[in-house]
Amino acid sequence: MHRAGFVNIFGKPNAGKSTLLNALLGEKLAIVSPKVQTTRHRITGILTEPGYQVVFSDTPGIIDPKYKLHEKMMGAVKSALEDADVALLIMDVRDNTEECLALFDSLKLKAQCVLVLNKMDNLEKAELDALIARCKAWGKAKAVVPISALQKKNLDGLMQAILQLLPEGEPFYPEDTLTDRSTRFFVAELIREKIFMLFEEEIPYHTAVVVTQFQEKHTLTKISAEIIVTRETQKGIILGEKGKSIREIGSRARVDIEKFLDRKVFLELHVKVRDKWRDNDNYLREYGLI
Numbered sequence: 001m002h003r004a005g006f007v008n009i010f011g012k013p014n015a016g017k018s019t020l021l022n023a024l025l026g027e028k029l030a031i032v033s034p035k036v037q038t039t040r041h042r043i044t045g046i047l048t049e050p051g052y053q054v055v056f057s058d059t060p061g062i063i064d065p066k067y068k069l070h071e072k073m074m075g076a077v078k079s080a081l082e083d084a085d086v087a088l089l090i091m092d093v094r095d096n097t098e099e100c101l102a103l104f105d106s107l108k109l110k111a112q113c114v115l116v117l118n119k120m121d122n123l124e125k126a127e128l129d130a131l132i133a134r135c136k137a138w139g140k141a142k143a144v145v146p147i148s149a150l151q152k153k154n155l156d157g158l159m160q161a162i163l164q165l166l167p168e169g170e171p172f173y174p175e176d177t178l179t180d181r182s183t184r185f186f187v188a189e190l191i192r193e194k195i196f197m198l199f200e201e202e203i204p205y206h207t208a209v210v211v212t213q214f215q216e217k218h219t220l221t222k223i224s225a226e227i228i229v230t231r232e233t234q235k236g237i238i239l240g241e242k243g244k245s246i247r248e249i250g251s252r253a254r255v256d257i258e259k260f261l262d263r264k265v266f267l268e269l270h271v272k273v274r275d276k277w278r279d280n281d282n283y284l285r286e287y288g289l290i
Helices: 017-025 068-083 097-106 125-138 155-165 183-198 232-239 241-261 281-286
Strands: 003-011 043-049 052-058 086-092 112-118 143-146 208-216 221-229 265-273
Touching (some): 003 017, 017 052, 017 086, 017 155, 068 281, 086 097, 086 155, 097 125, 112 155, 125 143, 183 208, 183 221, 183 241, 221 232, 221 241, 232 241, 241 265
Parallel strands (some): 003 052, 112 143, 221 265
Antiparallel strands (some): 043 052, 208 221
């Protein structure tokens, strides 16, 4: 008997969805940062083992949209709700339990779900036991599983819960497929991750990254990318004094891109101003956000 299905991850911003996806796959596909709303796309990761294939999807954190960009992000959540065989509802154990359960109620899930209590190390055993009991009393999850995605704790227990709910079926992808996203996509995401790491306040949320050149030469890969911002003042911040900040972005990103591609990389970054790009369908389409 072979099992195969779509297992989609939902939760509030910063609940640990991307960290969980990376931990389950053993590969870094989704960028992570301590800031909320890091994930903008639905990112698919495929785990193939003897007897089963799980097609995981990381989704943007559930928010109240304020821009067209946010609307597109919530569109990715909606599509993931519709095609899930199993939904992983992930919550930070330190978050308000009733708020999280009300949020999950609002999703009106049709799929069977597993309630994932992330960052279990942040609670004493008695507190964690009480939280598990409350979540079981909610009555809508087939299983309640405490984990630490960052520490990779109890991921085996989570996989067991998932596999019990996964339907029988043949694989959807060849066994060596890890994702349906392009290499260019992941390169842009790795650059964007460094912007989240290096800048505070609004800068990361006003920024998009587009790979404009990806040329594989004999000894290295030459990559050019544009960092898109909404205002000239933001361009100045990204560039930094005498180009110091953009060099730091490039230096950090190149290390991760070389690791990802497993070859030397020449990375060239430019900054462009596009006023109100987050509310412009043409720009959103151009930047691969639609």
